[in-house]
Amino acid sequence: xxxxxxxxxxxxxxxxxxxxxxxxxxxxxxxxxxxxxxxxxxxxxxxxxxxxxxxxxxxxxxxxxxxxxxxxxxxxxxxxxxxxxxxxxxxxxxxxxxxxxxxxxxxxxxxxxxxxxxxxxxxxxxxxxxxxxxxxxxxxxxxxxxxxxxxxxxxxxxxxxxxxxxxxxxxxxxxxxxxxxxxxxxxxxxxxxxxxxxxxxxxxxxxxxxxxxxxxxxxxxxxxxxxxxxxxxxx
Ligand SMILES: C[S@@+](CC[C@H](N)C(=O)[O-])C[C@H]1O[C@@H](n2cnc3c(N)ncnc32)[C@H](O)[C@@H]1O
Numbered sequence: 001x002x003x004x005x006x007x008x009x010x011x012x013x014x015x016x017x018x019x020x021x022x023x024x025x026x027x028x029x030x031x032x033x034x035x036x037x038x039x040x041x042x043x044x045x046x047x048x049x050x051x052x053x054x055x056x057x058x059x060x061x062x063x064x065x066x067x068x069x070x071x072x073x074x075x076x077x078x079x080x081x082x083x084x085x086x087x088x089x090x091x092x093x094x095x096x097x098x099x100x101x102x103x104x105x106x107x108x109x110x111x112x113x114x115x116x117x118x119x120x121x122x123x124x125x126x127x128x129x130x131x132x133x134x135x136x137x138x139x140x141x142x143x144x145x146x147x148x149x150x151x152x153x154x155x156x157x158x159x160x161x162x163x164x165x166x167x168x169x170x171x172x173x174x175x176x177x178x179x180x181x182x183x184x185x186x187x188x189x190x191x192x193x194x195x196x197x198x199x200x201x202x203x204x205x206x207x208x209x210x211x212x213x214x215x216x217x218x219x220x221x222x223x224x225x226x227x228x229x230x231x232x233x234x235x
Contacts, residue, residue: 018118019141019153020068020092031098034105041110042101044088046117048125056113057086062133065165066090067119067153068140072100074212079104079112081212085133087112090119120158129164134171139216142178154185159192166234171198174230175211177220182228195232205229 027035035043044051054060062085069075069089079087089112091097097116104112115122143151154174162172172195176182182204190201199205208229217227 016120017150019120019143019151020118022092025093025095027095027098030102031095034102035094035098038101038105042104042112042114043097044113044115044126046115046122046126050128051126053086053088053128053131057111059086061086061111062167063088063131064134064136065127065132066136066138068092068137069096069100069114070139070215071096072103072114074138074214074217076100076103076107076109076112077212079109080107083111085111088115088127089113090115090117090122092116092118120153120161123161123165127165130167132165132170133167134173135162135166136211137172137174138211138214139176139220140174140181142176142181144178144180152181152184154181154188156188156192159188159195163192163194163234168234170234172232172234173211175214175217175227177217177225177227179226179228182230185230186228189230189232192232194235196235198231198233205231207231 044056053063064085065088066075067090069091072089072091075087075089089100091114094116097114100114115126137153140153143149166172174185176185186202186204189195190197197203211229220227
């Protein structure tokens with residue numbers, strides 16, 4: 001057997017490029033206890049089986065799903081402000097997940113569940129098609145160096161995945177403080193099959209009222225960054 005063949009056989013299966021790098025951030029005591037004691041109430045374990053969402057929440061309210069919620073403060077605020085909806089947050093960073101569960105528990109907010117896993121895999125395997133009223137992607141990692149652009153979560157396959165998961169008429173709301181990424185999102189989304197730009201082709205959205213300020217947004221604003229919102233509707 002040639003060494004080439006040996007290498008091929010032993011090499012790991014093809015790895016897809018991820019939109020995140022898992023940082024082993026330290027959990028505070030409160031975050032760790034929240035994960036230990038309240039995962040049953042707030043957490044959804046990742047599996048490749050489609051979730052029956054109606055069994056997760058004790059009502060049939062519509063679902064708003066957020067990808068990469070960070071420390072979850074803005075998601076929690078939104079869930080508090082909008083008790084008429086159920087919220088699913090997806091985040092890979094354990095301290096952020098612990099932080100959200102800790103505060104949701106303290107504030108007695110129950111219309112929220114979290115999944116600690118890669119959102120792309122969760123959407124592909126765990127979320128039923130045409131089941132989500134709104135998907136939110138706020139301040140995704142901009143991967144601003146050109147050689148890292150391939151890590152950006154917004155790309156044609158991902159956009160079509162979001163399209164599949166939204167109900168007809170459902171919304172995809174994005175925001176970023178990186179102009180170059182904002183322009184790229186606008187171009188990709190305006191050209192995406194099956195979506196309508198709610199502000200008209202070529203325009204960013206001026207609707208900030210429907211969104212709570214996030215931690216990364218605050219950080220960007222302090223640095224003097226501008227913020228661009230984009231809202232698209234599934235045809
Ligand atoms: C720049 S932070 C923004 C956090 C938050 N949305 C905010 O505005 O404060 C991006 C977050 O997305 C998460 N993330 C990136 N790719 C992800 C993926 N594929 N699945 C789940 N979370 C992801 C990262 O762990 C990180 O916490």
